[in-house]
Amino acid sequence: MHLRKTDGVVLHRTDFKESDLIITLYTADLGKVSGIAKGAKRSKRRFVNNLQPFSYIRIVYSEGRGGLIRLDEADMIQPFFRISEDISKVLYGSYFLEMVKEMTGEKESNLQLFELLVTFLSLLNDSPLREEYPRIFELRFLDLLGYRPRLTECSICNQILPPDNDAWFSYRHGGAVCKRCQVNARGAIAISGETLRAMERALGMDLAEAEEIRFTPLVLAEGKDIFPRFVQYQLGKGLKSLRVMEAVQGA
Ligand SMILES: [Zn+2]
Known part of the structure; x- marks a missing residue:
């Protein structure tokens, strides 16, 4: 079994069977990935409470079955625990996590996106909202x-929009x-x-x-x-x- 390491932010967790957890992470090396943490609910030793949404962790993992990775260890890098102390921060933070979870593909790594997520969770955690x-x-x-x-030219006719003029926005x-x-x-x-x-x-x-x-x-x-x-x-x-x-x- 080949063990690897990467850093990631926990986007979502769900209970699985009696004692396991399925964790969805956005990671530096793999992009979005889901993994199984065997016995995580029973044994607090390996994972402590490091598998909560918002946690920024370093994981040791191996490739598992069905696209899932198998989490062997998770060490805390930054818990961002101040987010959970403020309901408005939780709401914004949950929005960031859900956007990343819903809109990125499985195992499509994007280091800039990873940095964006960590930067904005740090801002939510460290500074006033x-x-x-x-x-x-x-x-x-x-x-x-x-x-x-497109903001400086018209998305239909491509003409440069006059600076400072009001315009329309088309989804x-x-x-x-x-x-x-x-x-x-x-x-x-x-x-x-x-x-x-x-x-x-x-x-x-x-x-x-x-x-x-x-x-x-x-x-x-x-x-x-x-x-x-x-x-x-x-x-x-x-x-x-x-x-x-x-x-x-x-x-
Ligand atoms: Zn136009």
Whole structure:
């Protein structure tokens, strides 16, 4: 049995049989992968409590059957335990985990995506919650999956959009559309030039700047309205974490 090591974030866990757990991780080397942790519920020795969602761990594993890996050990790198102390952080963090779990392919490694996830869980854990975090995460995540929205030129006629002008955003065409084309983009919604510029900046900046970036109230309001819907449009279905977030925030 060939043992390997990689680092990963726990996305999801489910009970399996009497004493096992099935863990879904996003890892540095394998991308998204599911693994079985034999006896994890019975023996606390090998896994302690390291297999909770949000945990950033180093695993020792071997290839198992049916695409599953077999987890042999899990050492904690960073538990991100402060996320679970704040309900709003849990809601945002769960949204990040669900996006990664639902939208990435099995064993398709993407180191930048792994770094994005660890960076934003660190921000949630270490700093006060900012509405900018989910908005930047959505944009950067979509970009890494090949869904980068077109923002500086019309997604239909390719004409450069006049800078600072308001435009429309079309989910179906994957980005901004000009005034002339918006009549042909059914369902397109108005978006300000200010939001388009802020999106460009969020996509182009260094990830280390994510903690410093501030959006205006207009950008935050439009972003909250547009980006989660764009994510779900690309996924082709709704996300449970967003429904929970709406229910909690609307209460
Ligand atoms: Zn156009």
